[in-house]
Amino acid sequence: MKKALYFLLFSGLFHAVQAQNNEENLKPLTSDQKSVDFLQYRPRWNVKVGAGIGTTWRYKKNFLDASAISLSVEPSYRLTNYVAVGLRGEYTFMKSYLSNAGRIKADPIGSIAVTGDVIKLWNNKFAPFIGLGAGVYFLGTGEYPSSNSPSNENSTKVRTTLGNRFGISPRIGMNIMSFSVALEMHLIDEKDFNNRDYATLKLGYTLK
Numbered sequence: 001m002k003k004a005l006y007f008l009l010f011s012g013l014f015h016a017v018q019a020q021n022n023e024e025n026l027k028p029l030t031s032d033q034k035s036v037d038f039l040q041y042r043p044r045w046n047v048k049v050g051a052g053i054g055t056t057w058r059y060k061k062n063f064l065d066a067s068a069i070s071l072s073v074e075p076s077y078r079l080t081n082y083v084a085v086g087l088r089g090e091y092t093f094m095k096s097y098l099s100n101a102g103r104i105k106a107d108p109i110g111s112i113a114v115t116g117d118v119i120k121l122w123n124n125k126f127a128p129f130i131g132l133g134a135g136v137y138f139l140g141t142g143e144y145p146s147s148n149s150p151s152n153e154n155s156t157k158v159r160t161t162l163g164n165r166f167g168i169s170p171r172i173g174m175n176i177m178s179f180s181v182a183l184e185m186h187l188i189d190e191k192d193f194n195n196r197d198y199a200t201l202k203l204g205y206t207l208k
Contacts, residue, residue, distance in 0.1 A: 046084070048074045052184065052202030056094065066097040068198045074115065084117045088133055088169075092186075092198065099144075106162065107140025109196065111186075113169060126176055133169040137188050139196060165190045173202075180204040 050072045056065055069092070076086025089112055096105040113135025120128050139162035166189050173182025181203055188196045 044078045046076050046078070046086075047207045048072075048076065048180070048204045049207065050074065050180075050202045050204035052200035054184075054198055054200030056097075056196070056198040067095045068200060069093045070200050070202065072202070072204075074204075076115065076117070082119050084115075084119065086115045088113045088115050088135075092200075094196075094198070104142065104144040106142040106196075109140070109198075110138040111167065112136055113167075115169075119175065126174060128174050129172070129180075129182075131171045131173075131182075133171070135167065137165050137167045137186075137190075137196070139163060139165060139188075139190060162190065162196075165196075178206045180206070 050070075052070045052072075054068045054070065056068055070090055071092075072088055072090040074086055074088040076084045078084045090110070092109040092111070094106050094109065096103050098104075113133035115131060115133040117129045117131035142160045142162055143157050144160075145157060167187055169184055169186045171182045171184040173180055181201070183199065184202055185199045186197060190196045
C-alpha cells in the first residue's frame with residue numbers, strides 16, 4: 001500500500017513541475033527582498049530554518065495519540081523560479097505514551113532527506129507550494145515495561161533497537177515573503193514499534 005502511495009506522490013509532483021514550468025515564462029532572479037514580488041525573484045541559494053508541533057498516530061486508528069515537536073534546517077537551490085530542490089535535516093522529539101504494555105518511550109527521531117518543491121507564484125507577497133521529501137530516518141531505541149500492566153511504572157524496562165528506516169514526507173504550505181507555514185506528513189517504513197509516522201504544522205523562516 002505504501003509503495004503505491006510513494007509512486008502516486010512522485011508522479012503527481014513530476015506532473016506539477018511540468019505544468020508549472022510550462023504555464024509562465026521564467027523571470028530573472030534577484031536578492032531584493034523589499035519588493036512585493038520578492039518570491040518571484042529570490043536568490044537561487046536559500047537556507048530555511050523551521051520549527052513545528054504535531055502528532056503521531058500509533059495504531060493507525062487513533063490520530064491524536066502522542067505529540068511531537070520538530071526542528072529543521074533546509075538548504076535549497078532554485079532550479080527555476082518555480083522549482084526548488086534541497087536537503088532537510090530534522091530532529092523530532094516524541095512524547096511517551098501509555099499503551100497496553102505500559103508507558104512506551106523512544107529516542108528522538110533524526111532524519112536527512114532530499115526535498116523538492118513546486119511553487120505557484122502570484123504577483124504579490126504570497127506563494128503557495130507543494131513538495132515531497134525522501135530520505136532516511138534514524139529511529140534510535142525504544143523502551144517499554146516488561147509488565148503487561150499499564151499502571152506498573154516501576155517494572156523492569158525492555159529496550160529495543162529501532163534502526164534506520166526509509167521514509168517520505170509530502171507537504172503543502174504557503175510562503176509569505178521570507179516566512180512560510182506548511183503541513184508536513186512523515187511516512188516511515190517501520191512496523192516493529194507501533195508505527196512511527198507523524199505529522200507537523202511547521203513555521204519556517206528563510207535566512208537572508
